[in-house]
Amino acid sequence: MQHFQETIRSAAASQLPLRIRGSGSKDFYGARLEGDVLDTRSYRGIVEYEPTELVFTARAGTPLREVEAALTEKGQMLPFEPPYFGPDATFGGCIASGLSGPRRACLGATRDFVLGVRSLNTSGDDLQFGGQVMKNVAGYDVSRLLTGSFGTLGLIVEVSTKVLPIPDDEQTLRLEMNEKQAIETMNRYAGQPLPLSATCFVENSLYIRFSGAASAVSAARKQLGGETIDGKAFWQSVREQTHPFFSNSGTLWRLSMKSTTAPLMLGPTLIEWNGSLRWISVDADLENMQSAASKAGGYATLFRAQTRPKAIQYLSPTMLALHKRIKRALDPEGIFGPHRLHDEF
Amino acid sequence: MYDEEELKPFECDGLSAYRKLPLAVALPESEDQIRAVLKICHEGRVPVVFRGAGTGLSGGALPYEHGLLLGLSKLKRILEIDPVARMARVQPGVRNAAISEAVAQHGLYYAPDPSSQIACSIGGNVAENSGGVHCLKYGLTVNNIMKVRFVTIDGELLEIGSEGLDAPGYDLLALITGSEGLLGVVTEITVKLLPSPVKARVVLAAFDDVGKAGQAVADIIAARIIPAGLEMMDKKATGAVEQFIGAGYPLDAEAILLCESDGSEEEVESEISRITEVLRATGATQIRVSRDEAERLKLWAGRKSAFPAVGRILPDYFCLDGTIPRKQLANVLKRIGQMQDTFNLQCANVFHAGDGNLHPLVMFDANDDDQLHRAEQYGAAILELCVEVGGTITGEHGVGIEKINQMCVQYRTPELTTFHSIKHAFDEHGLLNPGKAVPTLQRCAEFGAMHVHRGEEKFPELPRF
Structure with a gap:
């Protein structure tokens, strides 16, 4: 954690972009990859898992296959069936990409099962949003905002998700x-x-x-x-x-x-x-x-795509303006993955 | 409206202990009118509080005395039902239950079912991210809406979400759901509809010990069952309910569980027999399975009338809303029980046991200032206990004005600063629902809460007043 905090603070001080990355299995996705790699894989391990609570908490760098193996052992699963797109995909990357698999339409997406996120902001502050409980409406839902943001709003360091039993x-x-x-x-x-x-x-x-x-x-x-x-x-x-x-x-x-x-x-x-x-x-x-x-x-x-595109999605002018304001609100120095999702932020 | 007499009905929401008259009330009839009104307020820097059906329990729609109250009650049309794509497009003033009623003919329903569903509006549900008794299996509002039309304070209109299962860019749908009217107002909501289950049955189990009932909940989950509903009531709550409507609950039990299974005939039969088996093994003193729909509804009627039933014992009650890790249940209920002596007040407990969401009902008489004061302290102590054991101060009712101080217990300065930055991105001048949901750092300093996080940090950077 200290290493992450120091890296972020020094990047912010010199206004140099950081590219948050686990194994790089989703590197293919996005408009541009900018900045020095901040590798999350050293920060790994299951933090808490009690099957009867249906809540699983692990550090971002934990390999996704270790997460799924621990759950399978207890007869449970990540209900959103996340794609790996690479053998060493990490839990943090799975949440940061927010991609969901075949079960999504019936059980829900990654964002539907995220309960809490611990993250670091541009100042290196250690933040905890949401928690390890099923329902929490105190404060804005920043955990879900970070889910699928591809590391452009902060560094996800730990995540709690709801898990479900594997069907009979x-x-x-x-x-x-x-x-x-x-x-x-x-x-x-x-x-x-x-x-x-x-x-x-x-x-x-x-x-x-x-x-x-x-x-x-x-x-x-x-x-x-x-x-x-x-x-x-x-x-x-x-x-x-x-x-x-x-x-x-x-x-x-x-x-x-x-x-x-x-x-x-x-x-x-x-x-x-x-x-x-x-x-x-x-x-x-x-x-x-x-x-x-x-x-x-x-x-x-x-x-x-074969070559990196300028844009991967279209946002209307009003939506684009709001996205820029949100990006600025959470990452005022603009160091986290600039232009990964859009040419303009 | 600006005559005092006309303003009176808007002076409070479901949290009637707090009352204030707004400067004026506007009841727009269209999205264009909402945009026009907000533009005027924005230019004149007039604070705005939104109100749906006014059933909220945390004072989120409490008027601001120097501001406008904007009610959405006239926008109550169901605009479109698409049974094949399983979605409905509705205006914010539509009642929650009206959606399920309108789509029932297609074998569909809208899943989130807050206990106030016959009165509460879908717009309010979005603002609060409302839950209900079935959310362990079917999720909260945030999991059951697809798209909204959303107007910001400067009158700008945004479409957030899509008619698919996700949207481009950041997950703004999640961000605005549960934002308690601080970021903008929804003027149209597209909800997801689910096929109605063919069958539902409920099991009633009685326990001579609260701890055993809590264990039974864990055992049901451990048996890989996700019930459609899993509710617990303590002895005080069942006692009140039995006097009120006579649901047939055993009066000698320390706690009862209601566990519902829904789905196809096959699913329900197999699940009910497994649930019964688990409950027997955990030491339930009595087990009853509903034989028909009438009996099922009667068993639920008791749970659904718990609040008014408690309201008959003493004239007023605070309904709290903490969520805790389920394993803390017995511990938390014991400590809430002990606090009855500390504050010299009674508390009944009903509990969405499946998802750890606790509704302690602290009973008092508001005409007695001292009782009101003690009840507030009792409630605050319960919420702080929820945070202490790893939970949250609100599972589904929202922070509003009621739990604003406890936000200082749950969050520290950097998180609160993040919330304020988000607010600023939507509402630069802080005109929307000022003073609610997210406390200022100054307020937290004055409240004096010292949040010790992982045993290391306090509030060294904050000035004290």
Whole structure:
């Protein structure tokens, strides 16, 4: 901690940017990577974990696989199924990136499970927001603001998350259909009381995962029909983007939008989250992709590209102004990951 | 409105111990009017307090005597229901329960269900990040809204969130949810709807010891069950409820648990039998499982009428809202019990046991100044105890004016400074709900709270007055 504080204070004094980094597994994401690397990996270890409290606390540098191993041992899990994108991904990076996996539409995102964050600000002050309890509405929700901020608002040093039991049973079905039918089917099932835990459409197949009590899972499977497959490998390949769909592209777009949006016909597409997340592999510019997404109540992100883009997301002028004010409020010296998320802050 | 008679109904919210008349009240009928009113207030530097249904329990809508009270009650239309995409777009004055009523025909509902849901408004829910009895499984308001239209003090309109499951840039939706009217006002909310469970059953379990009831809660979680609802009441609370409505609670029990399972037929049957097994093993003296919907509703009716039932014992009560790590339950309840002698007042306890959210009800007679004073001290002591054991001063009711001093106990100068910087980013002149939710450093110095954090730091940098 002292080392972090000294590094931050000296960077602030000389106004030199810092790039907060765990293993670098999410380095591909963002507009620009600026500044000296502040490596979090030396600050590691599980701080507190009592399974009956459903609360898990660890230091930012703890490898994500150690976090998941500790939880698995007690029959619990991170409910948001975070992607690693690299074998040495850290817990801090997982929270700072805020990315969620296949279970997100059914159980919630990273931000939904973050209970508390301990962080360092530009002055090196040791801050604690939220806590280790399920409900806390004292003060603004800075823990969730830091989640997904990619290290641009402060250094996350310790995080508490809510965890959940691993479901007793999981089964995956594959149904053959086209994209339009798949979007309709996903939305229809999401509106029914089924033990749904993930959906994915790729290459004319709709994959549906059920999780829960064995009796409920098999009842749902019987109701839907289709072919039962070994789901584990499939969902892992979607979560980690190792599925062949992701290998054939230079540029990968992530479009988040209203789940019922009809096929966009912009390029090869993989759909998750009951229709509200569309991965599209196509060379296009942000303006066009944003325009397609915003017509559907959403927005586009340039997720992976061969060359670093100027911007990965579009913010309206009023939103951009507010973002700059928030960035200035939390990082007045502007040292934490400048321009990682946007050209202008 | 500016006649004293017209202002009177707005002098307090659900925390009626605090009352003030605003300078004027405005009840706009549209977003454009809200923007226009805020622009005028911004130019004239007039403080503004927002008010939804006025059911808040922490005084968040207590008027400011030199300011405007802006009520959202006329904006009560459900604008759009999209059953296929499972979302509804509503105005802020829509009652929480009205959303679920309107979408029930599609087999959907809106999950957060604060106990005041027949009266409280969705705009107020967003401002307070309201919970309810089902939030262990289904989350709070912040987990169940997708998008808002949000107006800042200078009349600027922002769309925060999206119709997808996330939004570009920082998570501003989380930041403004629970911000207690200090950052701006929501003029439209898109909520997420869930499929209604096919079935729900509740188990009532009685215990001869509070510690055992607390252990039963931990054991249920340890058995990898996340119940839809998990509530506890102590003997004083069940006694009050039985006199009031006769829910059929055993009167000799030191504590009772209500544990609900919902889902498909198969899920509920399997979960109920596992819950019953755990409760038996933990030493429940009595276990009852609801046989039909009428019995289930009757068992819940007792829990839901706990507040008014306690209100019949003495004319006034403070409903506190601390959250603690569940393992501290027996310890905290014991110490709250002991404090009854210290302050010479009675306290009944109801508890969202699943998520550790405690609602001690400190009973008093507000006509007796000394009792009111002791009740305030008792409440403050309970909240400080919650912080001491690793919890928080408010789980779902908000800080408002009621717990403003206890914020100095929970947070230190650097965190409070961060909150003020955020406030400044939205509301440079501090016009929105001044004096609420986040105390000034000066106030904390005067309050004299000494927060010892990890046994090392105090408030050396603060001037004392």
